[in-house]
Amino acid sequence: MTTTATKSKVLTVLSSNVESKSRVSFTVLSSDGVTRYSTVFDKKHGCSCTCPGCGQYHKVCYHLTGLAAHAQALLDEREAQERAAYELLFDPCGLYL
């Protein structure tokens, strides 16, 4: 569990799940300390969050802004892993096929 401080609110991430190199989801804790929201970054289908600000008012909530950099880092890591796995299978000599 990691806590990221944003300008005004503390963002508590309960878990993160990299589903593919273009999609990562987070479970975040609401500021009430009980409610959980699902924040999804999907490069193909867009970003979404189940919190009221995003779900009801269609605003870019602080979960999305606060987690954007973290999400990108996880996706970059996943892409690098997939690239490494590909090279191991198809390009063991480093020819960059």
Ligand SMILES: [Zn+2]
């Ligand atoms: Zn949100």
